[in-house]
Amino acid sequence: MSSPDTLRAEIGRAAVTLGAPEDFAAVVERPRDPEFGEWSTNAAMLLARPLKQSPRDVATKLIAAMQLDAVGISAAEIAGPGFINFRIDTGSLTRILPEIIGRGDAYGRSDTGAGAPVVVEFVSANPTGPLHVGHGRQAALGDAISTMLQWTGWAVSREFYYNDGGGQINNLQKSVQLRAQQQAGHDVEFAENGYHGEYIREIAAAYRAQHANDVAIVDTDGIRRFAVAALRAEQDLDLKAFGVVFDCYYLESSLYTDGKVDTTVATLIGSGHTYEKDGALWLRTTDFGDDQDRVMKRSAEKGGEYTYFVPDVAYHVTKWERGFRRAINVQGSDHHSTVTRVRAGLQALGIGIPQGYPEYVLHQMVTVMRAGEEVKISKRAGSYVTVRDLIEEVGRDAVRYFFVMRKGDSQLVFDVDLARSQSEENPIYYIQMAHARLCGIFRVGEIDAASITGAGVDLSVLSEPEERELIKALADFPATLSGATMALEPHRLANWLEKTAALVHTWYHKHHVLNEPPAIMQARLVLAGASRVVLCNALTVLGLSAPERM
């Protein structure tokens, strides 16, 4: 078997015999043009200067020093400014196919993470409204990243942090209370900065129906609990519709009740990084790279409460204490100022938490277009596009795919009308269609896919250019997955899926499987079976379904 790793190692070994340093590392990659073979390296160009020879001379000697057979290379040639291109014969290339089928739904998995625990926090929406498109992007990214980590050997915990305390909740309670009082005929004016959404009226009505004894509608604690519970239930439905399942919901309020906030504050004070000014307690976050110090505890005239980031620091301490030596937070870039703040707080504690803890995956905002105009998302104004709206309009798979197909740090324009009207031309349909077609071969041929293992089949007949390209793409899946996981960039997997689906369609169109001579048919069934497995695995990792027919 010829993997890029073994090839790279062999290049390194040969390079050392020519006088290269022991740690010499060349790049081994797929050349852009299949004419250039299966693998390519820039080793000779990197060595030219230190060895004081021309790249082509180095390349010649390098090839001579390599044991090509040992790493499955059938030919090596020098090209361009000094690239070395390697060719793999069809027999070696196709060896991956039975392996893919043998591993099945485990093909692509690796144990890089070695079972180490990692917590991925995402969505973490305040219970002050239904989930909107921004949360949708976060849910799609966070869930995909979590699954990618699982596939690469990490023990992942998906976590949702509930900000069920603080000013926004008070505002929610106030909004519901005022609506309820209005509905009861009280002469009260709605708060200017309250939440104007229709859902507030619904919750208010439900509260009145279930709490008739609160005639004056003044049980603020009861209203708060009711409103939070109602919105949590709503969000749960949103998440269910999206197919995201969390392992843990961590409540901000619990950090107060179990004393973790107080403990954290005490430790911070003990660390000597705090001071009092203007009646408030401050943390000197500028000691840890922040551009200004932050208030931990408001002055008495401002209410004397802790600011948001204190429980947030306490929360991250629990992640560390719960054994998560790795923590990843997926959040919108509108919160990126909290990154240095939280990390600074953790550093100030001086309890051995590393500087880069937690890691952040920040995504840019989602702009919603409807009827050719941008929909301003505002909880207060009540203009809203919820995750569930989107799912009902274009389907769960399409929503998830759209959110995951783009790099997180570029803004995303979600044109609802376009997504709906073009739903049949969606890239997700294109990809799923490739999978369904492969299934169709077995269905129409009345062949049990499980009977195709590749054992005893001469696969060297899979020598058509379209077949070699497809096989290479299938072989690249594990590396693509691990690379995407390392970078925490699911969109790389989406790009790979589109490319591979295109190769499947091209191959399917140009070469038939059924009704071909037995030797050809058997070999192609192996390729079809292996392709189906890999497409299914990649779709699964991104949280997408792999339909057998559409």
Place this chain on the structure above:
RNA sequence: GCGUCUGUAGCUCAGCUGGAUAGAGCGUCGGCCUCCGAAGCCGAAGGGCGCAGGUUCGACUCCUGUCAGGCGCACCA
């Protein structure tokens, strides 16, 4: 003003740790169904990567400056 992300084909976006003539989808134009699904395939036109410098054998990828846009800069969360 400071920080941060982005600026690649008419539109929406890829381009992995710098590498060989810059890619895809949509749109436009033109072909392909007695054949495992035409929700598909094949081909054409179309950009030289915001702009200006620099480093390098080699830059869309790195550095500096600059222009434009998003987000952030509270004793809100």
